[in-house]
Amino acid sequence: MSTVPADLKYTRSHEWVRTLADGTVAVGITDHAQHALGDLVFVEVPEAGRAVKAGEPCAVVESVKAASDVYAPLAGEVTAGNPKLKEKPETLNTDPYGEGWLMRLKPAPGALTGAALLSAADYQKVLEAEGG
Amino acid sequence: MPVPEKLIFEYSHAGRGASDQWPHDPGPAALAELPLTLRRARPPELPEVGELEAVRHFTRLSQLNFSIDTHFYPLGSCTMKYNPKACNQYAMLPEFLARHPLAPESHGQGVLACLYELQEMLKEVTGMQGVALSPMAGAHGEFAGVAMIRAYHRARGDLERNEIIVPEAAHGTNPATATMCGCVVREIPVDRLGDVDLAALQAAVGPSTAGIMLTNPSTLGVFERRIGEVARIVHQAGGLLYYDGANLNAILGKVRPGDMGFDVIHVNLHKTFSTPHGGGGPGAGAVGVGARLAPFLPIPLVGKDGERYRWLTEADVPQSIGRLSAFMGNTGVLLRAYIYMRMLGREGMQRVGEYATLNANYLLARLQAAGFDAAYPQRRASHEFIVTLKRQARELNVTAMDFAKRLLDYGFHAPTTYFPLLVPECLLIEPTETESKDVLDAFVSAMSQIRKEAEQEPARVTSAPHTMPVRRLDDVRAARQLDLTWKPTAQS
Numbered sequence: 001m002s003t004v005p006a007d008l009k010y011t012r013s014h015e016w017v018r019t020l021a022d023g024t025v026a027v028g029i030t031d032h033a034q035h036a037l038g039d040l041v042f043v044e045v046p047e048a049g050r051a052v053k054a055g056e057p058c059a060v061v062e063s064v065k066a067a068s069d070v071y072a073p074l075a076g077e078v079t080a081g082n083p084k085l086k087e088k089p090e091t092l093n094t095d096p097y098g099e100g101w102l103m104r105l106k107p108a109p110g111a112l113t114g115a116a117l118l119s120a121a122d123y124q125k126v127l128e129a130e131g132g
Numbered sequence: 133m134p135v136p137e138k139l140i141f142e143y144s145h146a147g148r149g150a151s152d153q154w155p156h157d158p159g160p161a162a163l164a165e166l167p168l169t170l171r172r173a174r175p176p177e178l179p180e181v182g183e184l185e186a187v188r189h190f191t192r193l194s195q196l197n198f199s200i201d202t203h204f205y206p207l208g209s210c211t212m213k214y215n216p217k218a219c220n221q222y223a224m225l226p227e228f229l230a231r232h233p234l235a236p237e238s239h240g241q242g243v244l245a246c247l248y249e250l251q252e253m254l255k256e257v258t259g260m261q262g263v264a265l266s267p268m269a270g271a272h273g274e275f276a277g278v279a280m281i282r283a284y285h286r287a288r289g290d291l292e293r294n295e296i297i298v299p300e301a302a303h304g305t306n307p308a309t310a311t312m313c314g315c316v317v318r319e320i321p322v323d324r325l326g327d328v329d330l331a332a333l334q335a336a337v338g339p340s341t342a343g344i345m346l347t348n349p350s351t352l353g354v355f356e357r358r359i360g361e362v363a364r365i366v367h368q369a370g371g372l373l374y375y376d377g378a379n380l381n382a383i384l385g386k387v388r389p390g391d392m393g394f395d396v397i398h399v400n401l402h403k404t405f406s407t408p409h410g411g412g413g414p415g416a417g418a419v420g421v422g423a424r425l426a427p428f429l430p431i432p433l434v435g436k437d438g439e440r441y442r443w444l445t446e447a448d449v450p451q452s453i454g455r456l457s458a459f460m461g462n463t464g465v466l467l468r469a470y471i472y473m474r475m476l477g478r479e480g481m482q483r484v485g486e487y488a489t490l491n492a493n494y495l496l497a498r499l500q501a502a503g504f505d506a507a508y509p510q511r512r513a514s515h516e517f518i519v520t521l522k523r524q525a526r527e528l529n530v531t532a533m534d535f536a537k538r539l540l541d542y543g544f545h546a547p548t549t550y551f552p553l554l555v556p557e558c559l560l561i562e563p564t565e566t567e568s569k570d571v572l573d574a575f576v577s578a579m580s581q582i583r584k585e586a587e588q589e590p591a592r593v594t595s596a597p598h599t600m601p602v603r604r605l606d607d608v609r610a611a612r613q614l615d616l617t618w619k620p621t622a623q624s
Contacts, residue, residue, distance in 0.1 A: 036556065041611035064607045065550040089612070 002032040010123035037063040045081030074115035136601035150183035208548040208560025211403035233459035244441035259390025260420030266461035273398030273417025274309035301350035337369035349514035363393025382515035385482030405469035487565035488515040516562035530586040538596035542578035
């Protein structure tokens with residue numbers, strides 16, 4: 001069974017969001033997502049400074065099975081993409097909620113409160129409905 | 133484990149060669165005309181082997197292959213059907229082989245007649261108004277199709293339309309094609325029974341909609357039942373409908389994409405019309421269009437004036453999106469498709485669709501009876517279907533990939549694995565119309581046997597294959613380390 005940390009917010013498309021002390025958020029893909037994709041072989045993260053809309057494809061994760069878009073969970077400006085993933089995409093498999101973060105975002109005004117993010121309990125329900 | 137066959141470079145000895153196979157030496161005078169910038173500073177690093185060594189090397193490699201001529205090859209979404217030898221035989225007639233692409237039309241009326249008739253037959257089979265044969269692969273045909281959609285909107289001054297809608301059950305190349313053509317992809321979901329979510333489609337269309345790319349039957353192996361409604365929604369919004377011909381085999385001779393409301397289609401001749409497939413081709417991705425897109429077809433086309441056939445050029449098709457290949461695409465492949473269609477005839481083509489579908493439904497029913505789970509048990513299969521091994525993965529810790537690898541030991545090429553991605557632990561199985569009941573039954577037996585092994589002796593399955601020239605390959609490392617250039621080792 002994949003892990004779903006209680007302190008994070010989630011999307012139906014299997015991204016997670018962590019609010020950081022400085023008001024920015026970290027974004028990654030969930031343990032369920034990395035498990036479904038299998039061994040990651042290539043990760044493309046957005047450049048700092050890029051403005052993203054909620055739901056916009058902004059990163060690509062590619063495994064031996066498939067290449068998938070990662071969607072911005074909320075609107076904002078990218079402050080950093082995780083530089084480590086270029087050399088070590090497997091970090092996303094081994095530590096999806098920690099070292100395997102994809103990007104940091106500075107949420108647009110009101111974006112964080114306005115975004116339709118799921119609680120850990122609700123995301124768990126999504127996974128159960130998917131039969132995962 | 134020993135390598136089953138060395139690289140040809142490893143057989144190389146300086147100075148060895150097959151002089152009677154060397155190209156004609158044009159002499160220093162001809163070289164003098166070649167600009168210095170185009171000349172090599174040093175000879176290319178080619179392997180130096182004798183003719184017999186080269187023949188043996190490549191013959192041995194060919195014997196390591198899985199192929200449709202040697203094995204059942206149920207690779208879903210790929211239509212690996214048998215290529216009748218007669219197609220090959222007639223396409224190899226010396227008059228076809230020796231024809232130079234720049235030869236005058238008067239010296240190639242036979243070839244032109246074949247290509248013209250192929251255009252006409254494809255129009256009839258797809259329900260389209262025009263056909264261009266020159267795209268050289270499925271993805272190339274897709275590029276031509278979306279480029280025509282863009283040209284159509286541009287010609288009408290409708291410059292804002294740059295979004296292509298792609299359902300998540302579409303063929304995997306569709307979003308890539310849309311992106312290559314400078315469009316933005318909007319993905320929409322399918323419902324629990326595999327049909328397009330019409331509410332999501334209605335919400336996605338608008339003044340930016342250039343079109344929708346659909347595969348029907350979809351990669352879920354089911355027919356899109358509300359295709360008429362999909363067409364109405366997209367057309368009302370001002371968009372066009374693109375039909376990905378990957379799964380045309382299922383409906384051949386039964387339903388025509390043109391009649392479903394599609395404006396453009398690409399046909400993988402190497403799938404549906406039984407030309408060689410795999411190993412990188414050569415393929416052929418002919419495109420068919422409705423009246424709205426006909427002015428934009430890529431050139432060359434073959435036209436007929438009275439009894440004479442001739443190439444149509446930009447003068448005849450001034451709004452053409454242009455040339456997509458040197459000369460007439462893969463003419464040798466086009467000829468094989470032409471002969472195949474002539475051999476089948478109209479009735480034979482219907483039998484293709486019927487038996488492709490019958491074989492798929494028979495195999496699905498037998499696998500279900502043997503205790504395997506269909507991904508869409510409520511739906512009738514088209515020419516292919518999805519089995520999900522989610523239960524086996526959970527209960528036995530043996531994955532779809534393990535089953536696939538073990539099937540090789542039983543003499544079957546693996547079905548498509550882990551595609552489409554929205555079904556976990558899936559095998560996409562397409563038997564095609566050319567397989568007998570005996571082969572299908574043997575496949576079911578192998579699947580049942582593998583499951584029994586998974587229950588009793590799982591390591592046998594998870595470490596498969598055992599009888600192939602190579603064992604389980606490290607596909608993760610292969611994808612992460614892309615440097616494939618051969619470099620001499622110290623001792624060679």
